[in-house]
Structures are given as C-alpha cells and as structure tokens.
Amino acid sequence: MYMTIAKDRIGGLIFLALSIGYGFSITLIPMYPGDEYEVFTAKTLPTALAFLGSVLSLALLFLSRGETKTSLPDLDWAIAVKLMALMAVYGVILETLGFLVATTLFLLAGYWILGERRKILLFFCSFPLVLCFWFGLTQLLEIYLAPGVLLQWMGV
C-alpha cells in the first residue's frame, strides 16, 4: 500500500510552519517606550494573523480527507527549471551588461529553450525588437536606462 499525503494536508503543514515562523518573527519587531500601555501596536495585527493562520492550518490539516493517491498533471519540469534559471540570470546580467545586450540574450535563450530553431525568427524577434522597445522607452517616453557596468567600463 502506498503511503501518500493528501494535497490539502501538505498545504496545511506548509501554512502551519509558515504561521509558526511568522509568529516567532513577531518577537523581532522593535517596540517604542510606552508601547506596552497601548492597545494597538505594530505587533497587534501580526499576532492575530499568526494565531489565525495556525488555527486555519490545523483545521486544514485535520479536516481534509485523505487521498489514496496524489496525482499531479503531466508536467514538463525541465523546461520550468530552465526558464526560472534564465530569468534569474537575466536579473543578474541586466545591470551588468545593460538593457539592450541582456534582453537580447534573454529572448534568444528563451526562444531556444522553448524549441525555436528558425534563424530568421530568432534574429528578428530578438535584437531589432529589443532595439525598438529600448528606443520607445528612452527616446519617446524619456525613461533613463543605465547602459550597464560593462559598457560603461568599455567607455560606450
């Protein structure tokens, strides 16, 4: 017999842990002198929420019906991991390589990850498109976009 935990119970456990962690973090909130005489302080709502969160999580944990099998839809996890990694890298290189270079690389890699191999599409949907977007932002909407540390270092 397979030992499986129902989805709701997993959710209940996660939220219980979160509520306890949140409740513990309330002790880190600094208080002003005299706050102990106040009815409503910066800790009041968080305390109520930690209590409410714990009660509701316990209710979800105990009231949910057990499932014999937890079924997940047919998902392509590899592609999700690749896209997440790509976005994380984009966040890192955006301010280093600058908007134009970083975004072009991001789009090219994104198309490639999703299986696009047509060179014409890969080219026209990356650099020219980013250039148009960059032009619209910087020249038409007058939004300042830093050129990037690398380009500044190269004197561009």
Place this chain on the structure above:
Amino acid sequence: MWEGIYIGVTTAVMPFNLLMMFVGCFAGTFIGMLPGLGPVSAVALIIPITYGLDPSSGIILMAGVYYGAVFGASTSSILINAPGCASTVVTAFDGYPLAQQGHAGKALALAAYSSFVGGTIGAIFLVFFAPMLAKVSLSFQSSDYFALMVLGLTAVAAFAGKGNILKALIMCVLGLMLSTVGSDRSNGVERFTFGSIEFIDGLSFLLLAMATFALAEVVMSVMDRSINAEGSKTSNVASLGSMKLSRSEIKEVAPTMVRSSVLGFIVGVLPGAGATIASFLAYGVERNFASKEDKAMFGKGSLKGLAAPESANNAASTGSFVPLLTLGIPGSGTTAVMLGALIAYGIQPGPQLFVDHPDVFWSVIVSMYLGNIVLLILNLPLIPYIAKLLEIPRTILIPLILFFSLTGVYLVSFNAFDIQVMIIICIAAIGLKLLDIPLAPMLLGFILGGMLEDNLRRALLIHDDSMSFLWERPLTAAIMALAMLALFGQPILNLIRSKLGQKKGQEVFDGE
C-alpha cells in the same frame, strides 16, 4: 447624476482616452486569447504602462484590457476549445461544437453580440446603482470600513467553491501577513524586514501580482503538456464560415441575453462571486428554462448555451466594479488588481472617490459602456485576423510575455533585486497552484491588509480602545453579521442538509 455623466463622457471621449480604450480592448483581446492567460494576467501585465498615464486614462486602459481579455478568452474557447480563463470555460461547452460544425464565425459573432448586450445592461445598472451606493456609504466610519474589509475577505473565501473555503481563508491570511512586511504605516517600526533595506517599503503590489498571475501562469502553461498540445491546434481553424445571424436566431437568443445579463450583473456585484460563477449560473438557468428540444441541444452547439455565459460574464465584469468603486472592496481577482493600481495612483476607491475624483469615478463608468462599443466595432470586423493571431508560435510569445512581466516590474523600481524576488514568489505560486490552492484571495488580503489595519487602529482610537464598536454600532454589526453569514452560511446549510438526509435515510431504514 447627469452632471457626473457629462464629466465622464467628456473625459472618456478625449482623443487620448479613446485611443487608450482601443489599445486596451485590442491588447486585452490578444492577451486573453492566449491559453492560460486570463483577465487578471492581462490587467497585471498592463499596469506598468498605466503608471505613466493620468489616473483616468490609466483606469480606462485597464477597463478596456479587462473587457478585451474576457472577449479574447471566449475566442480561444470557441476556436480551439482552450478557455483563456475560468469565466469562459462554459463558453466552450457550445462554442467549440459550433466551430467544429463549421459555424466558428457565427459563434464568434454571437459571443461579441452577447458580450455587448451583457456589457450594455451592466453599464446601465452601474450608472444607477454605483452613485446610489456611493451616497449611502458616505456616512461610513472606520469601524464600518473595517467590517467591510472583513466582509470582502470572507466573501471571497465563501465563493471559492466547495472544499476551497478553508484554503481561500488561509490565502487571505497569507496576503494579510505579506502586507505587514515593511515599515508600519502609523509609527514607522520595521516589521519582518530582517535587516534588509530592500524590504523597508514592503513588498510591491505590482511585483506580487505579476509574479503570481503573469509569470506563474505562463510558466505553468509551458509546463503543462496538454496546453502545449492545444496551442498547436490552431491550424484546425481553416475557415470561420458566415458571421451573420438570421432574424429567427436573434429572436431566439435575445431573451436569453437579457435574462443572463441581469443575472450576471447581480452575481458580479456580490463581492467575491465574479464572472465565473455568473457564467455557470446563467448556463444552468437557461438550460432549465429551455424546452425539451432546446435542452437536448445544450453542449452540442446551442446558440442559447453560448449566449447565456457570454452575456453573464460581461455583465458580471461590469457588476464587479460596483463594490470596487463605491466601497473600495473588489468584487473579483481582476478588480483586486485594479484596486491595487488605483491605490498606487494615490486614489482610494470608495465613497470618497465619488466626491474627490468624480472624473475618475464617472469616466470609468462611461468608458465601461464605450469599451463595449469599441469591442464590438473592433472585434467583429477583425475576428478573422484576430483568429490568425492564435497562429503566432508559442515559442516566440512565451519569452516575450516573460520579458514584459520582468521589465514591467523593473521599470517601476529600477532594482534588479525585484526580479529575483519575483522568481521566488513565482516558484511559490506554482507550488500553491499544484496544491490546488487559490491565489486570488492572497492578492485581495495583501491589498486590503494595510487599509484593514489602519481602520481597525482608528476605530479603536475613536471607541476608547474598546472593540465594542463591533456590536454597538448597528451598521458595523450588520456588516459583520453579513460577513459571518457569508462564511458560515453554506457550511451550516450543508450540515443541516446532511443531518436531514441521515434522518431520512434512518426513517427509510426503520421502515424497511
């Protein structure tokens, strides 16, 4: 009221605002058509653009996107049986069979007409009900607002569906917890920042909305192999067929449209109910009303079966603006996102909006109606071309949507750290979706969190630190009673029903 309508009309018909309406409807139709992306994602994606506009133009653009996305979702439901959002799932029941029978054009035209009728009736009701409710709510005090926030949160949970009430409530609490991150608004005390300066201002609403409704939805759609397969179905739509409806067909569906619109508006006004429940309810009601022959056609390409949910979901979309504009309580996930955008403008929706910003209040109402006309003018002739948009490869579209989501947030804060936070929230949102936990209540909790704390604090101050306002002030007590009814009404009814069922079963057993 007429003066207000005049202000609204003059604001809405300004050339720039008309342009925003067209752009909004078109962009919304396009985004809404992409399987997996619904009106909430469409409005979230457009928010960064609205920050550069004045409030009236911004909200007109968002309203256009909202309408467009609801219609766009219907288009993909009809053409490829892939509903863009939950409120158009019912549209596919009869829309897709019609398309398969070679009447895709007729189905799309009927969806456009039904949406128009639903939107028109909804807008007329909105013109009369919104100011009335706004005037009444001018007498509201902090304690009443606190009760209203509680009502908004409990109502969303109550309408979350069987088995989801507890999960929706937990998500509301999670949203409220997230809203406490950052400096306390009343005394500046840092809460849950863990010493990081990045969190002193709290989490950005836009970041949260984008990460949960744009990024997570897109990544989920890429992960889901069945959606990928649906995405490649586009080549099936070879010809749309005639888009004309005969006189007898119009006669047949007209009463359905009117009935469903009224029903949709009423459901839309209820906080938390929204377009999905409205469309399912309207479909069910029409099926029950139909003659035996008509009933047999439901699910096989019935015109009534298509007109009912389409009228209802558009009327409900309009109806959900009533609680947003008059009480500051969003009626649906999309209006929750719009509420966040309005607050970012420094505009507090609620009764004061009617007094302080009549131009915004009335231009939204008028643009709701004009948006319907624009949608009809824009979408009917463009349907064949719009259908072609579905043929743009997803391999190109998905990275572009990810790019717009990420830069949308970056261009507001100019802080690359936000992109990393977005990814973390996106991963958490995907996990929650896989556990079948609804995300919209979290966003509502997050948006209402600050207001709820402020109003509770003020109410306690006014009532000498006593919670007695909850039962001593009749209006507050009445709203709290409604909130409790919304929360416990259904479970109590279910309990009574099951007890009665058990009793009946016992009687039958004893009789035997």
